[in-house]
Amino acid sequence: MSRRPARTRPTRAQTRAQTRERILDGALEAFAERGFHGATQEDICERVGLSRGAYNSSFRSKDELFFALYDRVIERLQSRLEEATASALSMPGSTADNFLKAFIASYPFDRDWYLLQAEFGLYALRHPAMASHYAERQGRILVIIEGALADILREDSRIVARDLPRIARLILAVHEGSMFQGLLEPHEVTSGELLDFLVDLMLAGAATSVD
Amino acid sequence: MSRRPARTRPTRAQTRAQTRERILDGALEAFAERGFHGATQEDICERVGLSRGAYNSSFRSKDELFFALYDRVIERLQSRLEEATASALSMPGSTADNFLKAFIASYPFDRDWYLLQAEFGLYALRHPAMASHYAERQGRILVIIEGALADILREDSRIVARDLPRIARLILAVHEGSMFQGLLEPHEVTSGELLDFLVDLMLAGAATSVD
DNA sequence: CCAACTCAATACATATTTGTATCGAAATGC
């Protein structure tokens, strides 16, 4: 039989998959730190203690690795968001505030992740073939947000259904911009601050104008 | 005399300055299209019909050119914004809506400019020495926005003075994010749409919740 | 247990890219 329960050594396919993952890990770091063009095979391999042989054995070209990493990263983000929204919606008495807070908290705020997805974005804008892929993935994220917001509508009527798509995009946009500002000037703004402020504006609205 | 009014040929300093500017123009295009690392001397020079000799004669290194271009770009943006806010404030009966519209309209929405400043941003985040420069320039822009908003406060009490810094940052953040989304999916969102939406949220506020 | 095969490490060749050095042309100042 090919599958033995008491196997002490990892199978070849497993080690191969592990090698692939390790290289993707290294690429994630290297791309974030030095950018796509700036990162070299040596950069990537050094970080995870592999040789360029493993690199070239696992990926035919730099672009192929890029796409593989891209898909892995986006899928991870998507599952994170799905979990977060699901748990936020499952808790009873969840309001828009709660959901948005949960969403914000679940979104990755770490530097490397931001740098990487920003790099992805630029790459996508410069390579039309990839732009559609990127847009499709981002569309899924938007749908997740919209869906969760729609569910919340039942309990919180301050959000107008018609505006959902734009609100979702606004949230995404603010997240992008605030992440950048937060990383550039950590002492001036923290990442979630602007998003919270946006939530205040959306929900409390003109009520803040009472001076 | 060194300055003759009827000079038919451009002086040497002028042509030199022109060459510098042309190279910066080429670099602006090349960086936007292929990124900082991706752009080569050949790329840059081809676009403006100069040789690499002119490049190396004008700039000691790629970084030096980068900083020069960076400063030129930011200064241009700043003067554009100053003009726009000045004219918006000079017209009588200007409201926050008017100002924000003028600001949005004056902001550069073209693809190349966005790609370039995004590239600058990433570069700055990766190179701490440059981050402070970048932050300083961005701070000036924020001050411009804040100042104009403060002036408008006299006529439009819906904005709370305390929130000015955050509002300015919010505007900047939304601009960043919406530019990206607009470039990625031109048919789904237009660049200024989200900003207008944000303005609606800020000024009309909770009034939109009447369904 | 052995032969065939797979994967990863090392070595190599090719292709770019950068920076320097050289050279010609054009302008500057006397």
Added chain:
DNA sequence: GCATTTCGATACAAATATGTATTGAGTTGG
């Protein structure tokens, strides 16, 4: 007008990165 200087183009050399070829270790399957 002419010697000098400066700028920009071409040629050259060095460095770096990618992808391929080769080799050796370890695994798979009969």
